[in-house]
Amino acid sequence: MEHQGNGKNPNKNDLMPNMNYPNQFRSIMDWWQQNSPIAWSEMYTEYITYVTSMTEIYKEYIKRSEKMTELYRELAVNTEKMTDLYKESVKSTERLTNHWLNKFPNPPSSKEQRKEKQINKLKTKK
Secondary structure, three states: OOOOOOOOOOOHHHHHOOOOOOOHHHHHHHHHHHHHHHHHHHHHHHHHHHHHHHHHHHHHHHHHHHHHHHHHHHHHHHHHHHHHHHHHHHHHHHHHHHHHHHHHHOOOOOOHHHHHHHHHHHHHOO
């Protein structure tokens, strides 16, 4: 069985850390820095800051959504009013058109006009 270290006393080497692998200590130190109470405290503080800012964003979103809802309701009311005005305008236009059509007789169609011209020409030739 191979012993770690310089090979002198195997029991002593088992108790001493192996100095041949300094990266081993670095990885343990990195792990401790990441998982120490201080690191957790910093992460928790960052999380609280994040949650607070997201809460503010959501509150602003709610306000804007309520305002948009109000604007859409107002738009619907205005659209109804415009529809009513258009209907009224159509009725007025129909009344005026009927009035003027009744006041003046319908002009003859183009076929009727041609026939009348031909008849008039024939009358004048006789």
